[in-house]
Amino acid sequence: MRLSRAILAASILFASSFVQGSARADERLKVVASFTILADFVRNIGGDRVDVVALVGPDADAHVYTPSPADAKTIATAKLVVVNGLGFEGWLPRLVKSSGGTARIVVATDGIVPLKEPPGSHHTVDPHAWQSVPNAKVYVENIRRALAEVDPASAESYRANAARYVAQLDALDRDVSAMVAKIPEARRKVISTHGAFGYFAAAYGVAFVAPQGVSTDSEPSARDLAGIIAQIRKEKIPAIFLENISDPRLIRRVAAETGAKIGGTLYSDSLTDEKGAAPTYIDMVRHNIKTLQDALDN
Amino acid sequence: MVHDLLIAPFTEFEFMRRALAGVVALSLAGAPIGVFLMLRRMSLVGDAMAHAILPGAAIGFLLSGLNLFAMTFGGLIAGFAVAILSGVVARNTELKEDAALATFYLASLALGVTIVSMRGTNIDLLHVLFGNILALDDQTLLVIAFNATITLLTMAVIYRPLVVECVDPVFLRTVSRAGAPTHLVFMALVVINLVNGFHALGTLLAVGLMILPAGIARFWSRDVTGMIAVAVVSAALSGYVGLVLSYHAGVPSGPAIILIAAGLYVVSVLFGSVGGLFRQWFPGRHLEA
Numbered sequence: 078m079r080l081s082r083a084i085l086a087a088s089i090l091f092a093s094s095f096v097q098g099s100a101r102a103d104e105r106l107k108v109v110a111s112f113t114i115l116a117d118f119v120r121n122i123g124g125d126r127v128d129v130v131a132l133v134g135p136d137a138d139a140h141v142y143t144p145s146p147a148d149a150k151t152i153a154t155a156k157l158v159v160v161n162g163l164g165f166e167g168w169l170p171r172l173v174k175s176s177g178g179t180a181r182i183v184v185a186t187d188g189i190v191p192l193k194e195p196p197g198s199h200h201t202v203d204p205h206a207w208q209s210v211p212n213a214k215v216y217v218e219n220i221r222r223a224l225a226e227v228d229p230a231s232a233e234s235y236r237a238n239a240a241r242y243v244a245q246l247d248a249l250d251r252d253v254s255a256m257v258a259k260i261p262e263a264r265r266k267v268i269s270t271h272g273a274f275g276y277f278a279a280a281y282g283v284a285f286v287a288p289q290g291v292s293t294d295s296e297p298s299a300r301d302l303a304g305i306i307a308q309i310r311k312e313k314i315p316a317i318f319l320e321n322i323s324d325p326r327l328i329r330r331v332a333a334e335t336g337a338k339i340g341g342t343l344y345s346d347s348l349t350d351e352k353g354a355a356p357t358y359i360d361m362v363r364h365n366i367k368t369l370q371d372a373l374d375n
Numbered sequence: 376m377v378h379d380l381l382i383a384p385f386t387e388f389e390f391m392r393r394a395l396a397g398v399v400a401l402s403l404a405g406a407p408i409g410v411f412l413m414l415r416r417m418s419l420v421g422d423a424m425a426h427a428i429l430p431g432a433a434i435g436f437l438l439s440g441l442n443l444f445a446m447t448f449g450g451l452i453a454g455f456a457v458a459i460l461s462g463v464v465a466r467n468t469e470l471k472e473d474a475a476l477a478t479f480y481l482a483s484l485a486l487g488v489t490i491v492s493m494r495g496t497n498i499d500l501l502h503v504l505f506g507n508i509l510a511l512d513d514q515t516l517l518v519i520a521f522n523a524t525i526t527l528l529t530m531a532v533i534y535r536p537l538v539v540e541c542v543d544p545v546f547l548r549t550v551s552r553a554g555a556p557t558h559l560v561f562m563a564l565v566v567i568n569l570v571n572g573f574h575a576l577g578t579l580l581a582v583g584l585m586i587l588p589a590g591i592a593r594f595w596s597r598d599v600t601g602m603i604a605v606a607v608v609s610a611a612l613s614g615y616v617g618l619v620l621s622y623h624a625g626v627p628s629g630p631a632i633i634l635i636a637a638g639l640y641v642v643s644v645l646f647g648s649v650g651g652l653f654r655q656w657f658p659g660r661h662l663e664a
Contacts, residue, residue, distance in 0.1 A: 299621035299628050302509050303388050326510030330390050333512075 165204035183223035209280035273345030316372035398614030404523035406606035409585035429487030454566035594647025
C-alpha cells in the first residue's frame with residue numbers, strides 16, 4: 078500500500094514535470110471538470126474555444142472515484158479546473174496541489190444555498206445541486222465568469238454562448254414545471270433509493286421518499302421487504318425507483334403487492350456516452366422528468 | 376400477541392404466503408429424497424450435484440435471463456451429464472465413484488462461474504447462487520409444485536426397489552434387475568429437486584432443505600417411513616420458523632431457514648430418541664419409564 082502510494086506520488090511528480098515543459102502548444106484553453114455534467118456546462122459556454130476533459134467519465138460514479146497518474150497529468154496542463162464543491166469531490170484539491178499545476182480552481186456551486194443532507198449520510202450538505210435547473214444557471218454563471226477571467230480575449234464569446242445556453246435552461250425549467258403540473262398533486266411522490274434528487278424535489282415538488290431500513294444492496298430480508306411494502310401502501314406511493322435492490326423478481330413482487338408502478342432509470346450523478354439516454358445535461362433532465370411522468374401519470 | 380408474531384406476517388403479505396407455499400412444496404419432495412441420500416451414504420453427493428448443475432443453469436440464465444424453464448432445463452442437462460460421466464469413469468477406470476464425481480463437479484462449477492461472469496455482473500451470479508424465496512412468482516411456484524408432484528409420484532412407483540437397494544443392494548441384484556434403473560431414476564429425482572431448490576434457496580443452500588431434515592429424522596425413527604415423515608415435518612417447520620425469523624429479525628430468508636434446520640439438528644443429536652447423545656449417556660432412567 079505504502080509502496081504503491083510512493084510510486085503514485087513519484088509518477089505524478091514525474092508526469093507533471095514532464096508536461097509543464099511541453100504545454101502551451103495548443104491554442105485552445107484547457108479546462109478540466111471533475112465530472113461529466115460540469116464538463117457539459119463548460120462545453121456549452123466555451124464552445125470551440127475550450128478543450129474540456131471530465132476526470133470522472135460517462136457512466137462512472139464520482140463518489141467512489143480514485144484519481145490516477147494520468148489524471149494528475151491532465152490537471153497539470155489545465156488552465157482551469159471546474160469542481161462542484163459542497164464536498165462532492167474531496168479528492169480534487171489535493172490532486173491539483175500534487176500535480177504541480179497552476180490551474181485556477183472554480184467552485185461551480187458558489188452562491189447556491191445548500192440543502193441539508195438526510196440523516197445517516199456521509200456528507201453534511203447535499204452536493205447534488207445541479208438537479209434543479211435554476212441552480213444549473215448559477216453553475217453556468219460561475220463557470221462563465223471563471224472562463225472570462227482566465228481567457229479575457231474570448232470573454233465576449235463566452236458571454237454570448239452562456240446567454241444562449243441560459244435561455245435553453247429557462248425553457249427546460251418551464252417544461253419541467255409544466256410536466257410536473259400535469260401529474261395529479263396526490264401522485265407526486267416516488268419511493269426511491271436515490272439520494273441525489275433533493276434539489277429536484279425542492280424545486281419541482283415531486284417527493285422522493287426513501288425506503289426505511291434498506292441501507293445496503295445486500296440481500297433484503299423478509300422484514301426489509303415487508304417494510305417497503307407497508308410503507309408504499311401507507312403513504313400511497315404510486316411509483317417505485319428502487320435501483321439498489323438488484324433482483325428484478327423482488328421489485329416485481331413489491332409492485333404486484335402494492336399496485337405501484339415500476340419506474341425506469343433515473344440519471345443523477347453522471348451523463349451517459351453519446352449513445353445513451355442522457356449525453357448532455359438538458360437531455361438528462363428531460364429524460365428524468367419523462368421517466369417520472371411515465372411512472373406517475375395515470 | 377402470538378397471532379401478531381406467528382400468523383400476521385402471512386395474512387398481511389402475499390410474498391410471505393408464497394414463500395411458505397414454496398418451502399412446504401420443497402419439503403414434501405426434497406426431504407424424502409434427502410432421507411434416501413442419507414441412507415445410501417450419499418449426503419455429500421447431493422452437495423456435489425448442486426454445484427454440478429450450475430453451468431447448465433448459468434447457460435439457461437445467460438440465454439434468457441432469470442427464466443425459469445431455461446434454468447431448470449439447463450440444470451437438468453448439466454446434472455445428468457455429470458452423473459452419467461462420473462458413472463462411466465468409475466465403471467471403466469480405476470477411479471472410484473466419489474473421486475470421479477468430485478472431479479466432474481469441480482470442473483462443472485468452475486465452468487458455471489466462468490459462464491456467469493462472461494456476461495452479467497457479480498450481482499447476477501449472486502441470484503443464481505442464493506436464489507430468492509421472497510420473490511416467488513406464479514410461474515416459479517407452479518414449477519416447484521409440479522416438480523414436487525412428479526417427485527412424489529415417481530417415489531411411490533420406485534419405493535420398494537429403492538428401499539431394498541438402500542439396505543441390501545446385493546440382495547436386490549439377486550432377486551431383480553431393477554437396481555440400475557432405480558438408481559438412475561433416483562439420481563434424476565435428486566437433480567430435479569436440486570433445481571427446484573435453486574429458485575428458492577440458490578445453489579449453495581438447495582441441498583440444505585434435503586439433507587438437514589434427513590439428519591434430524593435419523594435421530595427420531597428407526598424405519599424408513601417414520602424417517603420420511605419426521606424429515607418432511609421438520610423441513611416444513613424449519614421453513615416456517617425461518618420465514619418468521621427473517622420477518623421479525625431481518626435475517627436473509629434462505630440462510631435463516633437452513634439455520635433453523637441446523638438448530639433442530641443439534642437438538643436432535645442431543646435429545647433424539649433414537650441414538651441421541653442424552654439417551655446414550657443416561658440409558659437406565661429412560662428404560663425404566
